[in-house]
Amino acid sequence: MDPLGELIDRALFPAWEGLVRGRPTLRLLRYLRQTEVRPLDELEAIQLGALRRLLRHAFEHVPFYRARMEEAGLLPEDVRALSDLARLPLLERGDARAAGDTRKSTAPPFPTIRKATSGSSGEPLSFAYDAGSEHWRQATKLRGYGWAGHRVGTRTLHYWGAVSPGAQATARRSSSRSHALKVALDRGLKRERYLDCGVRGDEELARVVEELRRRPPEVLICYAQAGADLARWINARGARSWPDVTVLTAAERLLPADRAAIVEAFGPRVFETYGSREVMLIASECGAHDGLHLSMENLLVELVVREGEGTRPTRPEEIGEVVITDLHNLGMPFIRYATGDLARMASRARCACGRTLPRLGAVEGRVTESLVDGEGRRVSGLLFNVMMVAHGASIRAFQAVQHRDRAVTLRVVAPDLAEGEERALRESLEPYLRGVPLRIERVADIPTERSGKRRIVVVER
Numbered sequence: 001m002d003p004l005g006e007l008i009d010r011a012l013f014p015a016w017e018g019l020v021r022g023r024p025t026l027r028l029l030r031y032l033r034q035t036e037v038r039p040l041d042e043l044e045a046i047q048l049g050a051l052r053r054l055l056r057h058a059f060e061h062v063p064f065y066r067a068r069m070e071e072a073g074l075l076p077e078d079v080r081a082l083s084d085l086a087r088l089p090l091l092e093r094g095d096a097r098a099a100g101d102t103r104k105s106t107a108p109p110f111p112t113i114r115k116a117t118s119g120s121s122g123e124p125l126s127f128a129y130d131a132g133s134e135h136w137r138q139a140t141k142l143r144g145y146g147w148a149g150h151r152v153g154t155r156t157l158h159y160w161g162a163v164s165p166g167a168q169a170t171a172r173r174s175s176s177r178s179h180a181l182k183v184a185l186d187r188g189l190k191r192e193r194y195l196d197c198g199v200r201g202d203e204e205l206a207r208v209v210e211e212l213r214r215r216p217p218e219v220l221i222c223y224a225q226a227g228a229d230l231a232r233w234i235n236a237r238g239a240r241s242w243p244d245v246t247v248l249t250a251a252e253r254l255l256p257a258d259r260a261a262i263v264e265a266f267g268p269r270v271f272e273t274y275g276s277r278e279v280m281l282i283a284s285e286c287g288a289h290d291g292l293h294l295s296m297e298n299l300l301v302e303l304v305v306r307e308g309e310g311t312r313p314t315r316p317e318e319i320g321e322v323v324i325t326d327l328h329n330l331g332m333p334f335i336r337y338a339t340g341d342l343a344r345m346a347s348r349a350r351c352a353c354g355r356t357l358p359r360l361g362a363v364e365g366r367v368t369e370s371l372v373d374g375e376g377r378r379v380s381g382l383l384f385n386v387m388m389v390a391h392g393a394s395i396r397a398f399q400a401v402q403h404r405d406r407a408v409t410l411r412v413v414a415p416d417l418a419e420g421e422e423r424a425l426r427e428s429l430e431p432y433l434r435g436v437p438l439r440i441e442r443v444a445d446i447p448t449e450r451s452g453k454r455r456i457v458v459v460e461r
């Protein structure tokens with residue numbers, strides 16, 4: 001890292017975060033750097049403590065979970081081992097939607113940070129969390145990214161969806177100028193730049209390469225398939241003129257061929273991350289490049305197979321559904337939340353990096369198809385997720401289909417979608433789909449695949 005980066009990492013950011021903003025992020029980060037190498041049974045004891053606190057709070061102050069626990073005959077004090085949690089039913093996305101405010105805490109800490117997600121199955125969901133959970137999330141992210149060598153103050157380029165998550169949360173949370181200034185300072189201190197990866201034609205990719213040449217970042221953070229498209233474009237033209245850049249991929253599964261292309265364009269330091277808008281960083285790859293360590297101090301992650309009325313944990317090598325309990329979000333808890341993703345654990349052997357946090361192997365089911373616009377430019381399928389979060393508050397489910405003649409039909413299940421909302425949605429999508437007719441079709445239901453997942457983007461071939 002350069003001298004300015006060092007100064008930011010060691011002095012300016014700690015002063016800003018701790019003294020000015022009064023946030024405990026860096027204290028939590030120090031804690032997480034100590035726990036990640038503790039024996040596994042110690043880590044599980046930490047999880048159990050946090051889980052019991054969460055369940056006690058949920059039972060006393062969150063009507064939805066009190067009802068669920070009473071129905072399941074499971075009181076907080078009955079939970080003596082992590083496995084006891086499996087006595088509670090899964091929280092499906094539809095349940096979470098239907099529960100509305102009954103999932104919110106009626107006592108402090110209240111959920112003050114509101115967000116929405118379209119998820120990987122095309123069913124939007126609004127959710128919230130409290131400030132304490134935000135600090136855990138930020139510390140967890142800093143630790144996970146840190147395994148790739150990223151620090152605060154690292155010159156970072158985000159090759160990312162149009163509406164950056166941070167920008168959006170900010171827009172919702174506050175419109176005050178002092179808040180906007182704080183966010184700008186935050187970004188400036190972190191030396192982060194954002195480029196939109198929505199459309200990936202020659203012209204757009206050439207502009208990214210120009211930016212890479214003009215101000216080479218130390219770290220590139222990108223959607224996996226956007227990074228791969230960029231890398232292939234660079235490789236095909238021999239356009240690389242920069243030293244190795246660390247690459248962190250997110251939002252989509254990093255396929256082996258995509259990783260190879262990225263390594264050629266940016267060097268061998270490529271790290272896959274797995275997260276979601278609901279809980280942020282779930283798992284992250286370390287320098288051993290052999291699976292993704294789980295963020296287990298912040299999240300209890302189960303891989304389960306449905307059996308009868310309940311679930312059982314996966315066997316070694318078996319693929320299961322990713323189920324998450326957000327241990328520090330008391331404001332609007334996610335307890336046994338079925339994310340809709342599928343994953344498999346990596347080997348149980350200790351990682352070469354020395355960390356004891358268990359590792360996920362591949363995360364399946366996070367592959368989004370790319371579309372093409374009227375001139376043949378590739379367009380990120382995640383565009384629909386991004387726009388749905390921004391404009392689709394009343395959309396229950398969606399799916400975009402690109403037909404053989406390139407026309408796009410966006411199917412939405414949204415009985416309450418207002419005229420104006422539909423117009424805003426259309427206006428936000430059209431610039432990305434130049435030369436392609438877009439039809440928005442209201443339907444009663446969108447069937448899922450045989451796997452039970454709903455594909456967000458279908459490209460008819």
Ligand SMILES: [Zn+2]
Pocket residue numbers: 286287288293351352353354355
């Ligand atoms: Zn490791």
